[in-house]
Amino acid sequence: MRKLLVLIASLVLFAGCAEEPSNQPSSSGGGGAKDPCAAKSLSTVAEGKLTVATDKPAFPPWFQGSLKARSGYEGEVATEVAKRLKLPIEWVVEPFNKAYAPGPKDWDFDINQVTITEERERAIDFSDGYYDNSQGVLALKETPVAEAKSISDLKDHQFGAQVGTTSLAFISSTIQPSAEVKVFDTTNDAVSALKNSQIDALVTDVPTTVYLRDLVVKNSLVIGQYAPTEQFGMVFEEDNPLVECVNEALEEMKSDGTLEKLEQKFLQDYLQIPTLE
Amino acid sequence: MGLPPGAEPVPSSSSGSRGRGSRMFGGRGVLVSSASTIVFFALIALVVALAPGSSLVAERFFEPYHLNRSLFGTVTTPSVVGAFVLNIKMFLIAEVFILILALVVAIVRGIPGPVFFPFRAVAVGYTDLFRGVPLILVLYMIGFGLPGLGLKYFSSQSEVTYGVLALVLVYSAYVAEVYRAGIDSVHESQTAAARSLGLSRWQAMRFVVLPQAIRRVIPPLLNDFIGLQKDTALISVLGPIEAARAANIYAAEQFNYGSFVIAAFLFIIVTIPLARFTDRLIERDQRRRRAGAAL
Numbered sequence: 001m002r003k004l005l006v007l008i009a010s011l012v013l014f015a016g017c018a019e020e021p022s023n024q025p026s027s028s029g030g031g032g033a034k035d036p037c038a039a040k041s042l043s044t045v046a047e048g049k050l051t052v053a054t055d056k057p058a059f060p061p062w063f064q065g066s067l068k069a070r071s072g073y074e075g076e077v078a079t080e081v082a083k084r085l086k087l088p089i090e091w092v093v094e095p096f097n098k099a100y101a102p103g104p105k106d107w108d109f110d111i112n113q114v115t116i117t118e119e120r121e122r123a124i125d126f127s128d129g130y131y132d133n134s135q136g137v138l139a140l141k142e143t144p145v146a147e148a149k150s151i152s153d154l155k156d157h158q159f160g161a162q163v164g165t166t167s168l169a170f171i172s173s174t175i176q177p178s179a180e181v182k183v184f185d186t187t188n189d190a191v192s193a194l195k196n197s198q199i200d201a202l203v204t205d206v207p208t209t210v211y212l213r214d215l216v217v218k219n220s221l222v223i224g225q226y227a228p229t230e231q232f233g234m235v236f237e238e239d240n241p242l243v244e245c246v247n248e249a250l251e252e253m254k255s256d257g258t259l260e261k262l263e264q265k266f267l268q269d270y271l272q273i274p275t276l277e
Numbered sequence: 278m279g280l281p282p283g284a285e286p287v288p289s290s291s292s293g294s295r296g297r298g299s300r301m302f303g304g305r306g307v308l309v310s311s312a313s314t315i316v317f318f319a320l321i322a323l324v325v326a327l328a329p330g331s332s333l334v335a336e337r338f339f340e341p342y343h344l345n346r347s348l349f350g351t352v353t354t355p356s357v358v359g360a361f362v363l364n365i366k367m368f369l370i371a372e373v374f375i376l377i378l379a380l381v382v383a384i385v386r387g388i389p390g391p392v393f394f395p396f397r398a399v400a401v402g403y404t405d406l407f408r409g410v411p412l413i414l415v416l417y418m419i420g421f422g423l424p425g426l427g428l429k430y431f432s433s434q435s436e437v438t439y440g441v442l443a444l445v446l447v448y449s450a451y452v453a454e455v456y457r458a459g460i461d462s463v464h465e466s467q468t469a470a471a472r473s474l475g476l477s478r479w480q481a482m483r484f485v486v487l488p489q490a491i492r493r494v495i496p497p498l499l500n501d502f503i504g505l506q507k508d509t510a511l512i513s514v515l516g517p518i519e520a521a522r523a524a525n526i527y528a529a530e531q532f533n534y535g536s537f538v539i540a541a542f543l544f545i546i547v548t549i550p551l552a553r554f555t556d557r558l559i560e561r562d563q564r565r566r567r568a569g570a571a572l
Contacts, residue, residue, distance in 0.1 A: 097525070100532040102333040123337065123532035160516060164529030169353035180355075182436065182516030183526060189421070193516055196424035198436065 037245035042085060044108050044242065050087040052078045053094035053107035059187065060215075061207050061266040062113060067091050073207070073266040074111045077130050078234075080258060084249040096164050099235050100124050108242055110235040113205060115166040117230075125238055128247045129231025130259060135170045136209030136273060137223040139201040140194065148223050151175055151276050158182065160190045160199035166230055167203040174226065175203075191216060207267050214269075224276035338534045347527040347536030354530055360523035361543045364509040367437065367519070371444040371509075372502060378449040383456035384482065400453075407450035413511055416443045420515035440512030448505050455497045459490035496562070499555040503548050510544075520544070 035041070045051045054063065054074070063072040070079065070091055082089035092107050099110045100123050115133060116126045137154065139145045145157040154175050160182040161168040171181045182199055184190040187208065193199045195217060202209070206225045213220045236243050253259045325331060350356030385393075386400040407415065420439040424432045463486045471481035513522035520540045527536035 097529060101534075102337045103330055117530075119530065120532040163522065163525050166530075168526060169530055172353045180518060183513070183518055183522055184516055185514055189514065189516075192421045192425075196421065196432075198424055198516065 050082040050089050051107045053092045053110040054112045055096050056093045060211055076262050078111050081246055081249045105237045113232050114235050115230045116233040125236040125243050126233035128250050129233050130250055131232040132228040133205050133230050133232055134228040135167050135203055135226045136206035137201050137203055138209040138212055139223055141219050141221050145200040157200040159201055160193050161203050162187050162190055171203055210269055222273050225273045226276050338538055340535055343533045343535030344539055348539050354527045355518050355523040357520050357523045357539050360518050361520035363519045367441050367509045368506045371441050374445045375448045375452050379452035379456055382453035404450045404453055407447050412447045415447050419443045436515040436517050440515055451501055455494050459494035463489045496555050496559045503551050506548055
């Protein structure tokens with residue numbers, strides 16, 4: 001019996017002791033900490049570098065190149081942020097569905113075309129927006145849906161989208177199709193369904209639709225885009241003080257034109273898609 | 278398997294001479310078992326409650342607001358309970374086909390004679406193949422492969438149909454083996470006796486072997502069906518919105534996992550009665566066998 005009591009006591013103690021704040025205030029460096037965003041005083045997951053996560057597979061134009069040296073729009077935005085924080089960058093893989101799980105993270109932020117919404121902000125912290133996103137509609141040429149000129153023309157067609165995307169919410173709240181939308185684990189699966197004519201049209205962000213049209217789905221076209229109503233933001237664990245520093249870097253990149261330059265470099269083709277009313 | 282008659286463990290009456298003492302021990306037993314149960318669960322609750330992230334997990338998984346909203350759906354997310362109807366439908370339809378196809382495979386596998394070798398070979402090949410390939414791969418191959426072929430009838434079915442087809446193919450392979458075990462467990466003398474009474478080989482199978490075999494395998498069959506009930510969730514990879522997918526959509530939109538708790542709960546309230554029913558059948562079967570042995 002006494003052994004049992006000891007066991008209970010130690011378990012309780014163990015559980016109590018496990019409590020440890022994961023984010024220490026970032027003022028450990030030497031001397032007077034003037035700039036909280038100076039490389040030395042930043043507390044990152046892995047000391048001395050910025051660990052950035054994204055999902056796999058990652059698509060152009062958001063990501064290009066190898067895991068070690070990521071390019072593409074999001075790849076370079078993150079790299080530029082790291083440069084401005086004066087930290088080397090390291091990429092890791094994090095599935096989208098896990099990015100908002102409770103518990104400590106093994107990355108500083110996740111950059112994965114995540115749309116900023118109020119509901120999501122209750123669970124995690126977002127950086128400021130780094131891209132104004134609009135939804136694009138992809139279909140095969142010479143199918144009835146390809147003739148659509150407005151949102152209401154789309155109503156009576158079978159739609160598909162990737163789970164977890166705001167495209168899915170866009171379909172059900174804005175297009176409001178008569179047939180239940182089909183939902184896939186990955187964009188790749190949705191593309192297979194489109195090629196097989198299991199769905200008439202696929203909705204995703206405009207740059208991805210254009211990439212799919214040009215390089216993945218033969219004989220396809222982007223019917224149109226819906227004016228931007230949302231922004232992509234980087235995902236941080238709740239109350240991570242690093243957000244402020246990343247926002248500062250993003251603000252600088254906006255005002256000195258770096259973001260716009262990157263947009264033009266990677267996302268230029270997407271400005272010519274007609275807008276759906 | 279059965280114990281020899283008389284060797285059955287008799288828990289309480291063996292200590293007849295102690296009379297009241299045994300009753301008192303029984304009372305103490307109840308006390309000890311309830312105390313240890315309370316301590317056991319209190320301990321688990323304590324460890325979970327004191328865990329550093331417990332309030333975070335409570336909020337992310339068990340917040341009533343999210344449980345409620347995911348259960349009934351929002352403008353942009355489907356209702357989890359509504360989607361669960363699809364799971365039940367797929368389960369019921371697949372079950373019927375599985376019972377039939379698996380029985381055919383099991384019987385074909387047991388047909389004797391060199392002429393029937395190709396049939397036996399097909400049956401063996403089928404079970405080997407579909408027991409060996411993970412269900413999710415079969416789902417992908419059928420769900421995206423068949424429509425891709427561009428055939429007239431086979432390529433224009435709904436995703437739910439392809440999903441059910443994949444479930445039937447995979448689970449029939451398992452269930453065929455369960456049937457075969459049951460058929461093999463019926464002693465050869467039964468067939469011999471039936472044949473000597475003038476029954477044909479098929480009649481002996483139909484009227485003598487199968488009734489005994491199927492009764493014996495009902496518990497493992499139900500066990501497979503509990504698995505089937507859960508695996509209907511995998512069909513979501515093809516696009517249809519069933520309970521797990523509906524939960525996933527909610528979780529991804531709201532960044533809250535409460536919807537998964539709801540979906541899990543729905544699956545549990547369907548499988549638990551099935552599991553208890555299986556237990557009851559096993560018990561009844563054991564009682565009958567003991568009664569038979571005592572004769």
